[in-house]
Amino acid sequence: MMKITLTMKPTARSFIPIEAESIVPKNFLSGTDLLVWRGNRELRLDEVFLVAVEGSADRAEDVEVVLSGDTFRLKRVGEYMEAGKVTVLGGIGMHCGNFMTGGTIEVHGDADGWLGREMGGGTIICRGNAADYCASGYRGGRKGMTGGTVEVFGNVGDYLAEQIAGGTVIVHGDAGDMAGAEMHGGMLVIHGNCRRPAANMKAGSCYVYGTAQGMLPTFKKVGAVQHEGRTLIHFTGDIANRGKGNLFVKDYVYLD
Incomplete structure (x- = not known):
């Protein structure tokens, strides 16, 4: 079993959302050298998060990613997720779990809009409130x-x-x-x-x-x-x- 804990670093530009579609369990099988976007800047994962890794895994089903800190700025976490687990200790931003087909996402806080948009499988649990268009289709679909x-x-x-x-x-x-x-x-x-x-x-x-x-x-x-x-x-x-x-x-x- 592999557990990756990503703790967001404090930043003065906390209002800028972070596009984090790379945060899915299977991507961590190859390491933590992943990229995210903050505005128009592409950043390494360790520029945004404190990264801690425990254990190892050979398949995505055995990977858990834990997110903590100011996570409500994170968008598209778990997009196209197929297996494994993502645990969000706080809230999460828009489009979490887009198109996911397997695995589990558990959000302990609130979720912004489009949670589970057009998902085809897996489980999403939100312990708080969810905004508009939860589990809905996208415009034009x-x-x-x-x-x-x-x-x-x-x-x-x-x-x-x-x-x-x-x-x-x-x-x-x-x-x-x-x-x-x-x-x-x-x-x-x-x-x-x-x-x-x-x-x-x-x-x-x-x-x-x-x-x-x-x-x-x-x-x-x-x-x-x-x-x-x-x-x-x-x-x-x-x-x-x-x-x-x-x-x-x-x-x-x-x-x-």
């Missing part, structure tokens, strides 16, 4: 998340799981506006409240254990069902798009 699991223990912003086509997204807090918009597969579970869920959905299942504010009128009410000890109201739709998705809510309030 037709599919968001296609596989894997994203679990957020706090609240999530707008457009959660937009265009989701597969996998599972679980939010233990509230979600913002348009959660599950354009769903065409997968499963979305929101333990709290949200607004206008599953708009224009074609397929998949969306569960709202709280109140669906601004419920769209283009869903057909089926009746009450039991789900994991809860009584939920079952809707199908979005019939405005000839959708055959399933939306389950504990309570709802229609748009004004």
